[in-house]
Amino acid sequence: MKIYKTNFPGCKKNELVSELKRFSKIFKDRPIKNNKGGMRFEHMFATYFILKKVRPPVVIESGVFKGQSTWLIEKTLPKSKIISIDIDLKQRKYISKNAKYSNLDFKYHDFSNLPSNSLVFFDDHVSHMERIQQAKFFNIKNIILEDNYRSYKGDFYTLNHALKSSGFNHKLGKLSLFKTFFLFFKEFLKKLLFSQYYFSIDILKSRIRDVKPQKNDRNNLINIIDIYFEFPSVRKIISKKMNIPLGELKSYNYITYLRLL
Numbered sequence: 001m002k003i004y005k006t007n008f009p010g011c012k013k014n015e016l017v018s019e020l021k022r023f024s025k026i027f028k029d030r031p032i033k034n035n036k037g038g039m040r041f042e043h044m045f046a047t048y049f050i051l052k053k054v055r056p057p058v059v060i061e062s063g064v065f066k067g068q069s070t071w072l073i074e075k076t077l078p079k080s081k082i083i084s085i086d087i088d089l090k091q092r093k094y095i096s097k098n099a100k101y102s103n104l105d106f107k108y109h110d111f112s113n114l115p116s117n118s119l120v121f122f123d124d125h126v127s128h129m130e131r132i133q134q135a136k137f138f139n140i141k142n143i144i145l146e147d148n149y150r151s152y153k154g155d156f157y158t159l160n161h162a163l164k165s166s167g168f169n170h171k172l173g174k175l176s177l178f179k180t181f182f183l184f185f186k187e188f189l190k191k192l193l194f195s196q197y198y199f200s201i202d203i204l205k206s207r208i209r210d211v212k213p214q215k216n217d218r219n220n221l222i223n224i225i226d227i228y229f230e231f232p233s234v235r236k237i238i239s240k241k242m243n244i245p246l247g248e249l250k251s252y253n254y255i256t257y258l259r260l261l
């Protein structure tokens with residue numbers, strides 16, 4: 001695994017600065033002005049930069065929410081095919097004419113015949129370990145992990161957690177615990193009442209998310225990752241002239257690009 005710390009493989013530092021200036025203008029046209037719970041400026045810039053470098057013919061997006069990332073992918077790569085997945089597509093405020101939408105989880109698709117340089121963008125807060133294994137299964141080599149929280153931070157098992165063997169313990173508030181219990185009860189009841197009902201383990205997994213520290217995850221990952229690049233925070237090189245709202249600069253979480261072997 002080759003780790004790149006400050007810049008995308010093969011890029012010069014001034015490229016980052018000139019692209020940042022260009023992106024700050026594009027950003028003004030974003031469809032969702034307040035994207036609380038979704039992507040903000042720094043991660044949007046990182047995604048824009050990586051997409052421009054990789055130029056994938058197909059981009060699969062998992063985790064659409066209001067649609068800011070769909071707009072960003074479309075704006076950055078107008079000629080690429082976009083497949084946008086969210087288990088709850090009702091949240092969309094921006095709906096692209098160019099994206100193909102699906103509410104079927106990534107792992108249930110047939111992505112076996114994608115062009116070789118395709119890319120998957122994961123912003124669905126599902127375990128990175130599982131998502132990387134699934135991408136490997138479909139032979140998708142380019143991956144963007146939108147949030148790559150450090151140990152003991154975040155709300156799901158990330159690549160950083162796996163590489164540090166810290167596991168992930170999902171802390172649930174009282175309300176959240178109640179909701180989880182209610183969902184479990186509903187599923188269980190349906191299973192009991194209807195002989196043909198399929199218990200949705202995905203629903204429960206999306207609530208619990210615990211992963212015990214696993215000693216083999218790190219090695220298994222290192223063996224399949226070729227390039228690891230944590231996109232740096234650009235906060236320090238953002239000038240006042242760019243006029244980026246302060247609220248847009250508060251959620252940098254080590255967005256990461258991976259190239260699998």
Ligand SMILES: C[S@@+](CC[C@H](N)C(=O)[O-])C[C@H]1O[C@@H](n2cnc3c(N)ncnc32)[C@H](O)[C@@H]1O
Pocket residue numbers: 035037038039062063064065066067068069070085086087088091104105106123124125126206
């Ligand atoms: C952080 S938001 C995505 C933000 C979005 N990319 C943006 O640009 O603002 C996470 C989204 O993941 C969706 N989600 C949760 N589980 C999912 C799954 N298994 N597959 C796809 N999407 C999922 C949620 O419904 C939610 O809309």
